[in-house]
Every structure is written in C-alpha cells, then in structure tokens.
Amino acid sequence: MAKQKPRTLSGFMELLPRPQQQMERMMELLRRSYSLYGFTPLDTPAIEASEVLLAKAGGETEKQIYRFTKGDSDLSLRFDLTVPLAKYVALHYSELAFPFRRYQIGKVYRGERAQRGRFREFYQADIDIIGDGSLDILNEAEIPAIIYQTFTALGLRRFQIRVNNRRILNGFYEMLGLSDRAADIMRTVDKLDKIGPEKVAALLTGEELGLTPEQADEILKFIGIKGSQGEVLASLEGWRGRSATFDRGLDELTTVVGHLSGFGVPEDHFAVDLTIARGLDYYTGTVYETALLDHPEIGSVCSGGRYDNLAEYYTDKQLPGVGISIGLTRLFYVLSEQGLLNPALPTAPADVLILPMTEDLAPAVALATRLRGAGIRTQLYTEQKKFKQKMSYADKLGVPFVLFLGDDELAQGKVSLKDMATGEQALLSPDEARDRVLSAVAAQALVPPIAEK
Amino acid sequence: MAKQKPRTLSGFMELLPRPQQQMERMMELLRRSYSLYGFTPLDTPAIEASEVLLAKAGGETEKQIYRFTKGDSDLSLRFDLTVPLAKYVALHYSELAFPFRRYQIGKVYRGERAQRGRFREFYQADIDIIGDGSLDILNEAEIPAIIYQTFTALGLRRFQIRVNNRRILNGFYEMLGLSDRAADIMRTVDKLDKIGPEKVAALLTGEELGLTPEQADEILKFIGIKGSQGEVLASLEGWRGRSATFDRGLDELTTVVGHLSGFGVPEDHFAVDLTIARGLDYYTGTVYETALLDHPEIGSVCSGGRYDNLAEYYTDKQLPGVGISIGLTRLFYVLSEQGLLNPALPTAPADVLILPMTEDLAPAVALATRLRGAGIRTQLYTEQKKFKQKMSYADKLGVPFVLFLGDDELAQGKVSLKDMATGEQALLSPDEARDRVLSAVAAQALVPPIAEK
Numbered sequence: 001m002a003k004q005k006p007r008t009l010s011g012f013m014e015l016l017p018r019p020q021q022q023m024e025r026m027m028e029l030l031r032r033s034y035s036l037y038g039f040t041p042l043d044t045p046a047i048e049a050s051e052v053l054l055a056k057a058g059g060e061t062e063k064q065i066y067r068f069t070k071g072d073s074d075l076s077l078r079f080d081l082t083v084p085l086a087k088y089v090a091l092h093y094s095e096l097a098f099p100f101r102r103y104q105i106g107k108v109y110r111g112e113r114a115q116r117g118r119f120r121e122f123y124q125a126d127i128d129i130i131g132d133g134s135l136d137i138l139n140e141a142e143i144p145a146i147i148y149q150t151f152t153a154l155g156l157r158r159f160q161i162r163v164n165n166r167r168i169l170n171g172f173y174e175m176l177g178l179s180d181r182a183a184d185i186m187r188t189v190d191k192l193d194k195i196g197p198e199k200v201a202a203l204l205t206g207e208e209l210g211l212t213p214e215q216a217d218e219i220l221k222f223i224g225i226k227g228s229q230g231e232v233l234a235s236l237e238g239w240r241g242r243s244a245t246f247d248r249g250l251d252e253l254t255t256v257v258g259h260l261s262g263f264g265v266p267e268d269h270f271a272v273d274l275t276i277a278r279g280l281d282y283y284t285g286t287v288y289e290t291a292l293l294d295h296p297e298i299g300s301v302c303s304g305g306r307y308d309n310l311a312e313y314y315t316d317k318q319l320p321g322v323g324i325s326i327g328l329t330r331l332f333y334v335l336s337e338q339g340l341l342n343p344a345l346p347t348a349p350a351d352v353l354i355l356p357m358t359e360d361l362a363p364a365v366a367l368a369t370r371l372r373g374a375g376i377r378t379q380l381y382t383e384q385k386k387f388k389q390k391m392s393y394a395d396k397l398g399v400p401f402v403l404f405l406g407d408d409e410l411a412q413g414k415v416s417l418k419d420m421a422t423g424e425q426a427l428l429s430p431d432e433a434r435d436r437v438l439s440a441v442a443a444q445a446l447v448p449p450i451a452e453k
Numbered sequence: 454m455a456k457q458k459p460r461t462l463s464g465f466m467e468l469l470p471r472p473q474q475q476m477e478r479m480m481e482l483l484r485r486s487y488s489l490y491g492f493t494p495l496d497t498p499a500i501e502a503s504e505v506l507l508a509k510a511g512g513e514t515e516k517q518i519y520r521f522t523k524g525d526s527d528l529s530l531r532f533d534l535t536v537p538l539a540k541y542v543a544l545h546y547s548e549l550a551f552p553f554r555r556y557q558i559g560k561v562y563r564g565e566r567a568q569r570g571r572f573r574e575f576y577q578a579d580i581d582i583i584g585d586g587s588l589d590i591l592n593e594a595e596i597p598a599i600i601y602q603t604f605t606a607l608g609l610r611r612f613q614i615r616v617n618n619r620r621i622l623n624g625f626y627e628m629l630g631l632s633d634r635a636a637d638i639m640r641t642v643d644k645l646d647k648i649g650p651e652k653v654a655a656l657l658t659g660e661e662l663g664l665t666p667e668q669a670d671e672i673l674k675f676i677g678i679k680g681s682q683g684e685v686l687a688s689l690e691g692w693r694g695r696s697a698t699f700d701r702g703l704d705e706l707t708t709v710v711g712h713l714s715g716f717g718v719p720e721d722h723f724a725v726d727l728t729i730a731r732g733l734d735y736y737t738g739t740v741y742e743t744a745l746l747d748h749p750e751i752g753s754v755c756s757g758g759r760y761d762n763l764a765e766y767y768t769d770k771q772l773p774g775v776g777i778s779i780g781l782t783r784l785f786y787v788l789s790e791q792g793l794l795n796p797a798l799p800t801a802p803a804d805v806l807i808l809p810m811t812e813d814l815a816p817a818v819a820l821a822t823r824l825r826g827a828g829i830r831t832q833l834y835t836e837q838k839k840f841k842q843k844m845s846y847a848d849k850l851g852v853p854f855v856l857f858l859g860d861d862e863l864a865q866g867k868v869s870l871k872d873m874a875t876g877e878q879a880l881l882s883p884d885e886a887r888d889r890v891l892s893a894v895a896a897q898a899l900v901p902p903i904a905e906k
Binding site: 003004005006007008009012013014015016017020021023024035036037038039040041042043044045046047048049051052055066067068069070071073075086087088090091092095096097098099101102107109111120121131134135136138139141142145149259262263264311313314315316349350353361362365366368369372373375376377378379380381382383384393396397 | 456457458459460461462465466467468469470473474476477488489490491492493494495496497498499500501502504505508519520521522523524526528539540541543544545548549550551552554555560562564573574584587588589591592594595598602712715716717764766767768769802803806814815818819821822825826828829830831832833834835836837846849850
C-alpha cells in the first residue's frame with residue numbers, strides 16, 4: 001500500500017512525551033495559581049460564528065483568522081480568548097455573579113507567517129475580572145500578586161512586574177495640550193530603548209508631530225523618571241494638580257503600589273515603568289508587563305491591563321474589567337530554547353515499572369493493583385523480551401523505580417526495588433516498597449518546571 | 454453603536470461556571486486515573502494537513518469533516534484522536550519507547566446534523582497502548598481495570614464492562630463456512646435486542662444472506678449464550694478444536710477474564726457478551742463496551758478494542774494496539790440530563806470570600822495573602838455595595854465560608870468566619886479560621902462528580 005508521509009503542520013507545536021509532561025505540569029500550576037485567587041475555569045468553543053467573532057476585529061488580526069464555511073455557516077477559529085469572553089459575558093450576563101473572575105487556558109489560532117518561535121495554534125492562559133458597571137481599584141492592585149505567585153510557582157525567580165497607568169499618560173499629554181497626538185507620540189516614545197533620546201526628540205519635533213523643543217524635553221524628562229517605587233511616585237507628584245485625569249491615574253497607581261507588600265509581592269520584583277502603554281485604544285487604567293531579567297529579548301511574558309468596556313460590541317451594559325494573558329506556547333518554546341526547563345522535573349509516565357520474572361503473572365498483577373490503590377502510578381511490563389531490553393525500556397521511560405518480582409522474591413513474600421537514580425536494589429516487603437516509592441513521589445511533587453541557572 | 458447579538462453555535466457546548474467546574478473535576482479525575490496506569494499525556498494539534506488526516510477516512514466521516522484552505526494549505530480539523538495518534542507514532546517512532554502508553558483528552562470536530570445531545574465540537578478522552586511488532590495479551594486484560602477504576606473514581610457504581618473477542622466471532626463464522634458473509638451477519642445479529650430472534654432468523658435465512666435454517670439456529674444459539682463469566686467460557690469450550698482463530702480468541706478471552714480479579718474488577722461489574730462486535734474492519738481481538746445499568750438507552754459510554762495495525766497508512770511498521778475512548782462531552786451532557794451530576798460537588802470559585810468591613814483594606818489584603826499561602830482559594834470582595842448585596846454575591850458563588858473583618862475583629866486580632874451551609878458564625882483567630890476552612894476543603898476533595906440516585 002502506498003503510504004502517506006506523516007507530518008505535522010509548521011507553526012503547530014507537537015511535543016514528545018517528556019516536554020509534554022513539562023507543559024502539563026506548567027498548566028496544572030497555572031490552574032492552581034489562578035484558582036487560589038478565586039477565578040473559575042471557563043472553556044468556550046474554538047469555533048464561533050464569524051459575525052460574532054469579528055464584531056470588532058479588523059486590520060492585521062482579521063487577515064490572520066482561520067475563516068471558512070460549513071454548510072450555510074460562516075465560521076472562524078478564535079484568535080484570542082478575550083472576544084469569546086466578551087461574548088460569553090454578554091450572552092450569560094443574567095446568570096453570572098459580578099465581579100466575575102474567570103480563567104481560561106485554551107488554544108487560539110492565527111495564520112501568521114511561519115517563522116521560528118511563531119505559532120499558528122497556541123495556548124493562551126488568561127485571567128479577567130469583570131465588573132458590572134464599576135470595578136474597585138483593589139482588583140487592579142491584586143493582579144501583580146497573581147503574576148508574582150504564578151511565576152514563582154513555576155520556578156522563576158529573576159523576573160520583574162512592570163506597571164503603569166494609562167490615565168497618567170493621557171493626563172500628562174492633556175497637560176501639554178497634546179491629547180490629539182498622544183497615540184502617535186507614545187508610539188514614538190516607545191522606540192526610546194532602540195534609538196535613544198536624541199533621535200526620539202528629533203522625531204517628536206519633526207514635521208509629522210510638530211512638537212516644540214520644550215514639549216519634547218518635558219516628555220523625555222517624564223518618560224525618563226526612574227528609581228524605586230517611592231521615588232517614581234514622588235516625582236510624579238510634581239505634576240499633580242494640572243489634569244484631573246493625571247491626578248486620578250496617580251491616585252490609582254499609588255493605591256496599586258501601596259498594596260504590593262500586603263499582597264506579598266517583594267519590592268525587587270516590581271517597578272513603575274512610565275514607558276509602558278500596551279496598545280492605544282483598549283486599556284484605560286493600570287497596565288502590566290512582565291520581563292524575564294536575564295532575557296530582555298523575549299519581551300513581556302505576561303501582559304494586560306484595565307479596560308472600561310469589555311463587551312461593547314454585544315451589549316449596552318458597561319462591563320469594566322482587568323485582565324492579563326500569558327502566551328503559554330511561546331513561553332514554553334522560549335524556556336525550552338533557553339534551557340530553562342528543569343531537568344529535575346519528573347517526566348516519566350509512571351513512578352514504578354513492574355518487571356515480572358515468573359511465568360505466572362498473577363502476583364505481578366496483584367502487586368500493580370495494590371500499588372495503584374495507594375496512588376502510585378504503576379506500569380506493568382509483560383512483553384516477551386530479554387532482560388536487557390526490559391531495562392532499556394525502563395531507562396527510556398525514565399521511571400525512578402523498577403520493581404522485580406521473581407520466584408525468589410515470591411518465596412519470601414518480598415519484592416526487589418531498584419532505585420534507578422542510585423542503582424541501589426533492595427529486597428523489601430510490598431508495604432516497604434510502596435512507602436519508599438510514595439516518599440520519593442512526595443518529594444518530587446515540589447520540583448518546579450522551570451529552573452534558572 | 455449597533456450591537457452584534459451574542460450567540461454560541463448550536464452543537465457547541467458552552468457551560469456556565471458551575472457545570473464547568475463539574476466538567477473540570479471529571480477531566481482531572483480522568484487524568485489522574487489514566488496516569489495511575491502509566492499513560493503519558495499527549496496534545497496534538499486540532500488542525501492537520503487534509504491529506505494526512507484523510508489518508509484513511511471516507512464515507513460518512515469525511516462528509517462531516519471541517520475542511521478549509523488557508524493560503525495554499527488544505528487543512529482539516531481532527532474528527533477523532535486516533536488518526537492523529539497514528540500520525541504521531543509514525544512520525545516520532547524512533548523517539549518513543551514501546552509499548553507506548555498515551556492518554557489524550559482533547560476536542561474533536563464533526564459537522565453532524567444538529568440535534569439534541571449531538572455535538573459538533575466534543576471532548577474525547579482516549580487511552581491507547583501501542584506495541585512495536587507485538588503486544589502482550591496482558592495489556593488487553595488490563596483495560597477493564599482501567600475502565601472500572603475510572604468510572605468508580607467519577608462516582609459511578611451501577612455500570613458493567615462488557616467484553617468480547619473478535620477472533621471468537623470470526624472463528625465461529627469460519628466454522629460455519631460463512632466467513633465471506635460474517636460482516637453482514639454480524640450487522641443483522643446486532644439487531645437482536647431490537648427486533649427479536651425470530652425476525653433475525655428470518656433475515657439470516659432470507660434471500661440476501663441465504664443461510665440455512667440450521668446455520669441460523671446455530672448462530673442464534675451461539676449469540677444467546679448467557680451466564681456468569683465461567684458459564685459463558687464453559688459453553689464456548691464446546692466449540693473448541695474446529696477453528697484455530699476461534700481457539701486463539703477463546704484463549705485470549707480466558708486470559709482476560711482470568712486476570713480480572715487480580716486487577717481489582719468485581720465480578721458483577723463485568724460480563725462476557727458475545728453480541729459485541731464494535732465495527733467490522735478495525736478491531737481484531739478483545740473488544741469493550743461499558744453500559745450504565747440504569748440507562749441502557751444511552752448506549753456504551755466507554756468503548757474500544759484491540760487492533761493489529763494502528764498506522765498502516767503512514768508506515769510499514771506493524772504497530773498493534775489496544776485502546777478505549779470516552780465521549781466525554783456527550784457523557785457529561787447525558788449525566789446532566791439524567792440528574793446524575795453530584796450537587797454536593799464543590800463548584801464555587803473560592804473556598805472563602807473575605808468581606809472587609811473597614812475603610813482601610815490593608816488587614817483584609819494581608820489576611821487574603823496569608824490564606825492563599827496556606828493553599829486556600831480566597832476571594833476578596835471590595836466593591837462599594839450594601840451588605841445585603843455582598844451576601845447575595847457570596848450566595849451566588851456558593852462559597853462555603855465568608856470571612857468578615859471589621860473594627861471589632863481587628864481590635865481583638867480575630868476574624869468572624871461564617872459557615873454558609875449551617876449559617877453559624879464564629880469569632881476565631883486567623884489560624885483557627887484557616888484550619889477550619891482547610892479541613893472543610895480536605896473533606897470536600899473526596900466528593901465525586903457523579904452521584905447515582
């Protein structure tokens with residue numbers, strides 16, 4: 001028979017068993033971390049009616065969408081988890097309690113140009129808190145704690161959560177009489193790290209934007225504010241009283257910073273960063289980015305912010321919210337490329353592999369049942385192979401323990417347990433073997449999936 | 454602004470938070486159960502190249518496929534998890550250890566005619582054990598244990614695992630000289646429950662199949678074998694020695710039945726059922742179905758069997774295997790319709806809701822951080838609402854505990870913990886409150902998602 005060459009589409013991540021176990025562990029920790037903060041899991045369809053999904057979209061995003069017809073239906077694969085959330089909240093509004101806290105870890109689809117590290121199918125791990133009419137600022141203050149807890153649980157240490165407030169930016173440009181050009185100015189200012197202050201000043205005072213040198217100077221001075229949280233806030237106080245928007249933003253930022261320590265975020269994992277804007281038409285209050293300190297080239301690994309109106313395309317209800325998103329597939333790819341996945345994380349499919357050495361398999365089956373009853377992930381290997389091949393199978397799986405059951409062991413009511421890491425083998429009662437495996441498993445449960453060097 | 458009416462496509466399950474929590478719990482238990490037996494999780498793309506996915510497909514399945522083009526690519530959404538597994542094993546063959554045990558819980562897509570209880574996007578929860586060249590019969594014997602353990606963990610009691618062996622059926626028809634008509638005969642015999650033995654006999658001896666009355670009698674006698682496992686096996690021994698295929702099938706079935714008790718499957722949860730065939734061209738050995746005893750109308754909720762060649766469309770390697778599949782979305786739908794989801798399963802997004810009663814939120818924030826540090830899912834409610842609305846929010850969420858923190862409590866270094874089930878409120882130290890919540894959470898962790906009446 002002619003064979004079809006098996007292949008996986010480029011831009012689609014398909015992991016081998018070991019990295020898949022690492023990914024599963026990361027997802028499990030994300031679920032646990034989000035749950036600690038009272039978020040409920042959601043799972044919306046990957047396919048939506050195109051007119052629903054594209055109520056807002058346009059431009060670059062719309063071009064990337066996987067859109068097709070089936071029968072009479074015009075369908076699209078979701079390209080993020082935010083639009084489906086907006087639809088969900090508008091559709092089920094009367095059945096939800098607000099503030100509505102949900103997390104969703106799901107695949108989204110974007111038909112981007114294929115290139116290394118870019119994915120067309122990728123997981124996003126999002127949390128959002130949606131208010132009904134209003135949403136207290138404390139929700140914005142809580143987000144850095146969730147980011148800190150989440151990345152710490154994953155095993156990361158060298159990261160920083162960077163926060164700004166869009167009202168501060170908008171208010172500042174209002175003071176300078178530049179509200180109409182604020183978006184373009186912010187886009188220019190965003191290049192500061194790349195092209196330096198002089199070129200930014202030249203662009204600002206150039207024909208297109210037409211700022212005065214004084215305005216450009218004040219912008220660069222403002223953007224250049226650095227220091228501890230207290231120092232930055234103190235500097236910002238110098239602009240207070242000239243714009244209600246600015247003052248409100250500064251109050252919000254002060255509240256967010258003020259609760260950090262109560263929420264358990266260490267000072268060195270947080271910074272106020274006035275250069276962060278995060279898109280120009282969506283966020284209205286606090287905005288967040290998260291940088292890996294040793295890998296600035298990766299960009300932000302967890303971003304988001306406060307918005308005023310989640311579902312304006314579907315409902316007249318005012319639904320303000322705050323949310324963050326982790327691009328999980330890309331993060332996993334980058335961690336893997338950088339060698340940051342922890343080799344000590346257990347990735348074997350079983351805690352123990354039983355190798356029966358007798359014709360009669362009944363004792364091995366009974367032992368497997370007993371170990372599984374104790375919660376031990378147990379695999380029975382009964383293929384007709386040579387001993388060497390059986391041990392090679394154990395090695396390939398990476399199981400921490402192999403359990404031999406031969407006539408000698410059976411005669412004594414014992415089992416032989418081999419610790420694959422040390423090579424030590426011990427003759428133990430079944431209960432002793434069970435307890436030894438259980439304590440090893442318990443110790444391994446604390447190993448984080450990420451290990452920095 | 455004109456609004457787009459929010460809607461979810463028909464045939465696509467989108468759950469409210471409470472049922473979603475029930476579904477999540479079921480998935481978590483499936484993952485845990487499959488892991489106990491040494492299966493490793495996989496996650497393959499939902500989109501595959503059409504020529505890869507459709508290497509085998511045809512007929513009804515191909516019509517239902519979501520197929521579309523993006524750029525130059527002819528793409529399809531997967532319609533099951535077996536074809537992607539075949540591709541995966543063929544593609545990554547040299548990097549896998551065999552027998553390869555994998556589980557996958559993922560969404561698949563079929564554009565079926567929309568009707569109640571039929572889904573176009575649905576979860577399948579599959580396990581498969583793939584051998585390289587050969588696969589020991591013990592793997593087939595282990596499958597009923599996995600089914601038993603899985604459904605028991607979910608909370609089901611009234612179910613039965615029904616097993617047959619395709620070699621027994623094929624060998625039996627071989628004895629009668631009816632191998633060429635075996636498929637058609639089995640399709641006819643499959644109607645026994647619906648139309649009764651007389652009409653089946655009429656069909657068998659009718660023009661189309663053309664069996665003699667003696668052949669029809671023997672078939673009905675064979676299919677009608679009932680009784681305990683021992684009785685059925687003893688009856689089958691009466692046919693031994695007339696077909697090598699039959700004899701091998703009977704040996705296999707005897708081995709499978711012989712290990713049941715060692716694998717922990719109670720006798721009353723298992724039956725040999727000679728009417729089970731499960732598709733006519735794929736399975737070659739043991740076949741499995743699982744019936745809910747009080748809901749026979751649902752049909753099998755977990756089915757599968759042994760096959761000889763997983764990936765013949767992609768590789769010359771002989772890869773025999775055995776696998777089972779749970780149609781999870783449909784199962785969840787049916788359980789919900791039948792009122793079998795356990796109302797005692799905790800579905801609140803948090804274990805405790807903190808209601809601060811003071812202007813200064815710092816003590817409430819510190820308390821939330823402390824509880825979360827102890828692993829308690831904690832939500833802080835800080836919206837400016839009346840007390841009644843706050844309690845109504847707690848009720849809607851279904852949180853088991855509400856924690857009040859007012860001036861009185863703070864002055865005494867205490868908190869007020871209200872047990873929402875009993876209505877009792879107690880003034881406790883923060884540690885006492887933590888311990889009380891933790892022990893309630895621990896007790897709830899054992900509540901299964903399904904409860905039969």
